[in-house]
Amino acid sequence: MPDPGGLPRELVIAAAGAGKTYRLSSRILELLDHGAAPEEVLASTFTRKAAGEILERVLLRLAEGALDPEGSADPPLAPGRCLDLLETVVSRLHALQIGTLDAWFQGVARAFALDLGLPPGWALSEGLAEEQIRSAAMADFLGAFELGALLDLLGQLQAKEARSGVHDALLGALGELHELWLELDPAVADPWGFPEGTLEPTPGPERLDRLRRALADAIEAAPVPLTAKGSPNGHWVRARADAAAALRAGDDERFARQGLGAVFLSGREYHRRPIPEEFALPLGEAVELVRSTLGERLQARARALGQLLPAWDRSLAHRRRVAGRYGFGEVTRLLAGTIGAPGGGLHPGIAEFGPELHYRLDARLRHLLLDEFQDTSLSQWRVLEPLLAEALSGGDEERSVVVVADPKQSIYGWRGGEPRLLDALRRDHPALAAETLDTSRRSSPVVLDFVNRVFGSLPDLDCVPDDAQAAVHAWLRDFTRHEAHYQDRPGYIRVASGPEGDSVRRSVRPRVLAAAARRVARLHARLPGVTIGVLTRTNRSVARLMGEFRRLDLDASGEGGVPLADSPAVLSVLALLRLADHPGDRIARYQAASTPAARLVGPFDWRDDIDAERVASGIRERLLRDGYGPLIARWSRRLEPLAGPRDRRRLRQLVELAFRWDARGGLRPSDFVRWVEAERVEDPGAARIRVMTVHQAKGLEFDIVVLPDLDTSIRGRPRGGGVLPWRPAPDARVGRIHPPISKELLPLFPEAAPAAAQLDEALVRDGLSSLYVALTRARYGIEIVLLPDGASRADAFRGGVIVREALGITERVEPDTLLYEVGEPGRLLSDVEDDPTNTEGPTAASDGPPATTVLRDVPLLPSRDEEGRERLLEHVTPSSLGRPGVRLASLFDPGGAYARAEGTLVHAWLERLRWIEDGLGPRDELLDLARRIVPGHAHPERLLVDLEHWLEAPEIRAELSSEGVHAGAVVERERPFVLREGVRLIQGVLDRVVLEPVTGGGRRATILDFKTDRIAPGEGARLEEAVERYRPQLDAYRSAVAAEERIPRPEVRCVLLFLRTGRAITLD
């Protein structure tokens, strides 16, 4: 609801498909109509695509309104007004601030780079570059750190050791912990582990031992409950012995996790008997004891982590600074002012930039439109909050705020999205009017009924564990029944189970995925025009599905992309590149030699080590000389004719990557290989079937959605290596980080329970949101493939089970069974085609423009020989003629520079000479000239004396003398000329030309060229050599003068004057 001033200040909670983009663009139009300058509006969202859509929508609506006699409806604008606004927006197109939050932050960081401590020329780091920075930082970190502390951390990571080494395990663990560490509240003195004083101190070792034994004895002495027959209950007897043994052995963890200790802690019964009084006492004391011993260990562990992180932070900051590379995360945190500058100092965040922000950005931000607010992370919030507060403050100035969110679609908790910020927003800014949009313009009533049913019944389902109830309710708070805008849209739902796993080799999941792929193939065959989105929870499933579609020979596109290594043709090229880097890699050698890639490098014997070295260095050299892009493009062109359409596409994408790589170059082809292996590249087939994770599907819609791996646990894997962080409020910094405490031990440490609950709530929220997003992508139909019963080890709190229970499917799920169906997909196509509401629905599959054939025998452009070239000739100077090469040694010779300066000066002086008889002119003018032309020259006076001396040599004198020269002769000095020879255009300056009439008609010319080579009079051979070197140059002079003056060549005499040698050599 707009406030009285007319500008909106609202918080819109929108359901999926409810038209968020439309609402945002309406708001922007309103603001513009209100007189807001386009650059005063900051509209941010999370994907580039969404940002593009908002801008496009604004332009489109204005343009349509301008052409429609009715104008635009929402907000109501007359056509003329639309046109005015359109002109305004278009003229400010470059200044519009509609984009992703990351891009905007990056822009601000560029404008404040030095203030934020970013080094000049810093760049964003992603992918391989980021990996390399982290790796290098880890090496530094490991080198700098005491082994002891690391060993403890490694002890915790030991389970992972088999999969990843020390380096990677630490990188993973520290990476996640580091994020938390950066979020720590600096006001908390000792945030690691349990708060000071909550743990009882552990008794000394001897006393501890005694206590243990005493307690074990007491437990063993306690009478166990009797059976109905009156004999001691066997379960209890065994449990009693186990508990006592664990205590005696000092295995506190076993005591607390299993058997009586665990039962006592949980307050449950054991084999349907409550814990008798006699047990309660010693068990209680033992629990206390164990709490203090285990607590102490956990505490030490937490502290050790706390000590590692500052060192890790330093290592990372150092490497970032050296590389000048920063991630979006750092940029955001720098702007938020929550971390120190990379160099270690502290600096202000955006909040303190104040008016300087608007000044440097050339825009006063008055209007803030934040889309997808639920995905905002805390550090992003810290940047936005001051702006938002400013926009909401100040009565007289015109400001506005629109926040659009769908907390039900908050699936980015794993990368910091914090939907609970909405609560903070509501709390701190009550001025924001709340509004809910829950009419879907996307999905059919059948689909929405299904969504309503699944989420409506959620609180009552058996599969929701007790400890998740609170989180489920919190999530549901923002769920209202969805209504369909298009009541007549057809739709269907189908739930079936997949096949059973086969006994030994394959687990069941791949088989279910394969079954889903087959189902999709059938659907596609029946409804070829329909778009099908196959949405998964993991990238691994995407890759498996892509593999299946490949086997089924079905064109599916892996949205968000799969690395190019899914193409055999690409792999063969990569093998060649691996070989180039590692000629000893026999796998690469074999693969390169036995696939068509071998043709690219000529025959070689993969078993031969020396041959491999030769091939490898050949490839490395070509990579360096031609660049990755051009070389791989050439390779790809040679392989393409052998490959099918898909591999051909992938090869071309490899070429595109190679061109992108060129800018970074590098000497290690395997770096490129690793990058290609990691970089996801969308396969842009014109496919109707698109496979992607739910995350990537956000913001997209499909006619039919197929969900093949819903049977994964709602709770995803927690980040941060299992530690339990706690925040006092959703928008507060982390107040405490508890060590990792397993679920079973949690009752032992109630102080960590709120933290564990916070973490769990986030996991549940992400999981439910992911289910919600998956179900709401469908326009017409949803198909779900479930695991048959007994096939999953995951807990029951799974998407698949939720669906089953919501639909009332209670019996055991057998393999390959249809479990539920409403509507019918077969009718869909005809229905969809008739669907009057469908504006963007299925259309006949288009495969893009028809393939045209390259006519290889007719070149696109003709070519011709050099002489014919009209433009863009090769421009050369005469001195480069006939000079085969340059000796670098002479280039670097410091004397060379001196000699060049002297040459310049001598030429400048001689330019003033008409005839030798006239002399060079006044000395001080000459020296003045010297100072201007070669200001650094040390001894012009000496050089001048030398020159005067040189000019006395008879041969030189003779050439410069007017004696014997025709009286009508013209002397030209420094005469410029241009001459074309083939594709070359030679341009230069002649030192001296004397043109004289010849008795009997015609003219002749003498060209003099001054040389200052240091050749002594006796060095005949060197002189000859020099003459030969200069000959082509003089030939060009002769041609130029002959052509321009129209004098026959034989009448043009060319003379080289070797001033230092005193020789004048006439060339024939």
Place this chain on the structure above:
Amino acid sequence: MVALPGARAGRRLRELLHEEAAARAASLRPPRIVTAGALPELLFPPPLPVAPPFVLHTLWARALARLPGRERDRIVPDAPPPHDLRAWTALGRTIQGVRAEIGGAGIDFGGVAERCGEGFLFNDEDRWRALARAWRFVLADLEAMGLTDRDDHRRRVARADSGAPRPQPGSFPETLWLVGVTELPPVVRGVLERAIAAGLSLAAVVHAPSERADDFDELGTLRPHRWLDESATIPSDAIRVAADPAGQADLLVEWLRGLDPPPWPDQVTIGIPDPELVPFIEDRLQVEGVQTRDAAGTPIAESAPFLLLEAVAGFLREGNWDSFASLLRHPGLDPGAGKGVEPPVRIASLDRYHSRHLPLLLPHPDRLPSSGAPGEEGDRATVIRALRFVRDELLSGLAEPRPLSRWPDPLSGLLLRLFGEGERDPRRPSDRPILALCEAALTTFDAMRRLQGEADRTVDGATALALVLGEVRDATLPPSAEAEAVELLGWLELHLDDARHLVITGVNEPSIPASRTSDPFLPHALRARIGLPDNEARLARDLYLLRAILAARPGTLLITGARTGSGDPLRPSRLLLHERGEALARRVLHFTHATTEEGTRGPTSPLPDPAAHEPGRRCPFALPPEPVIRTPAATERLRVTDFRRLIADPYLFALERVLGLEALDDRARELDPPAFGSLLHRVLEAFSRAAHRLAPQEQSDPKALVGLLGELLDGDAARWFGSTPSPAVRIQVELARTRLRAFAAWEAAWRADGWVTRAVEARPVSGGGVLFEVDGLPVHLSGRIDRIDHHPGEGRWVLFDYKTSARARTPEETHRKRAGRAKDAPREWIDLQLPLYRHIVRGVRAIDGGADPGDGTGGALVPQADLERVEMGYILLPGEPGRTGAELADWSPAELLEADERARDVVRTLRAGHFAWDPDTTTIRAGSPLAALAGIGAWHDLDDEEGDDA
């Protein structure tokens, strides 16, 4: 004299003049052709040499560091540490960039400070005052060095400062022609005005209808506001929208194909406002057999010689294995190409050495560790030779720090060692970047030599080289004009180009018109205030240029992209939307529709499907390349460890054992699980051999055993990984120690029980293995038994294998598996190592290599009588210390016979010599070295957002 906006236009003018003169058969005295930007120094030569960039950067670095804290904080609150000269110089370069920019306005820092207060959203005066102060330091230093600043010189001339240089007699040309110079930096304009006042005669030529003469000023530059209000009048059909860069290239080709008659390449120019498009266009045209020439040239930083120098700098800085390995992979170090290692280094040797010893840093060549393994010495010698070459020859003279001004000589020495061989020909493609690089370096060297006083900091070779590289990296290598090609030209040069056909790609924001929307120093509002061209002026200029282009060549095509190569949406250029009224609305619709229709993406598959894709033919790319491998000869010898692989995945066995496929690289930073296992095995073997040296009572004393094991571990680690192992390896050694400690406790108890170790690493005395007959044909089993223990008291023998994997698994768990899902399904053998030890042990003699004692036992270690009862098992050293110790198998004799039978089956399949690939049963896992060969790998390393609980 003729001044043009750019050098390229000058070259073209020269060509035209020559052509024209030739056509008229006239004698040509070509004019002096210069770029407009160079005019000030030509007209008013500076009295002192102009300071080269490197000097300025260095002086700025020093000036900023000298500023008092508060002032410096205003510019760079988080300054680099004082010793980091590279960072300071980079900072200096940034600030000098600002200096050059305001210099164009003929103003200095103080001048900006005066103007940046009033009327802005923020008063930035402090910062500019601080900069002004630093600038004074720079100027003082320059003066001391006898240098002048170019921009300062211009400013003085333009303002006719007292003491400003006056025109020199004769330095003015007869007439100065300004051709097509529609924009001049204020300071240049000021200089020209001064020259005119001093008598320069100037004529300006611009391209426009004569009635619009008033829309230009006396110097021929645009009056921007006169051009802002009108449309560029572009016909809609001259605009095409493409989805992405490849699509733009496709549209371009389509357009070229439509030209009739097809033009010669030099008659076509392609406008490239956005350099991102260059590779796409070059590649696409290359497919069509058309050469291209990018007028912008290629950055030196991408050339091979630059990368070589970077690798050298990397090695000087890091001195670690990675930088060493990169350096040696540069073809420039090939002996053929110049100075190189003789004989050439085999890269495989480096990789092999690395994978054994995992060096992170490089010690002195003499201290490189050696394992004594076979083949090791050759590899080590190679590494030593290469290291000596790099350290002692290539980098000689670069170790000692020295003042910057004294670095040029050693650095030229390095360049000469790398590239100095023979003569370099500027026309040879491989030599051009070398020459360009050396020339750029030379300029920097000259500047370096000028440094003096405190600016002449003492630095090490790594820093000196890095500074030089930082200075030359922006240089570009001009394209070579030898071959006939279509030229790719930047936006600003297009209007003076005269190709018959023109297409302009990438007509998008923010490439054209160029605009700035935020700036650390010079926001748009300030630029306008100090007289630098603002966004409006740029728009006006570009509107004019586009009109001029279209007027000269009505057929010009404009291509707009909808997205960048990495998928970002692009906005169309405002030039295309510079319309009014309904025309604008329609133009906007044109774009939005074109982009929602995904734009144009040209044909992606111009080729027919190859025959390989016909059913029934195997595609040449299909992986693995050989779906069936046949053994070359009947296998006669088998290791007991081979059986597991043969059972699980015979194809994998064939790849590894028959073809001998094995990965080799130098990526490892630490021991992989097999190498970690080997480390433990080596220590344990040495331990068993050494344990008898302990006093008897120590032999079952855990402390003594821990001591011995620790010593052996340290010794082995030092031998293998040297005195400075990588930290990760050091940690792994500690992890090994933890396991050995747990082992010692068990071992002590085991010995106390009465067990004696009788053999370690025991193998059959005949090298060929133990005879194992299958179907009447012999097979020899080979293998080593890690350890054979004997309990004399109980008469028991145990054959042990050490197991060091992280997870503890019993022999039963590793050797047999249930055949189905049912709980009662029979168990099948999947590994035969331990059962086959029973055969191996027959060949093991009591004394290594000893003679037959002649007692009828043949010297066998385990007496015949005991052979039947010999036991076998694992000694586990797992990650969980609680599970350390012996795990004995308790297979019945019948089960063991079954195992033998299974072994015979395996041998039979092996003899069939036919190993077929089966994608459903393969044990090749994603992420393993063979995965790529098997075509598995697309989902390797995918980083999942969520846990995968399957």
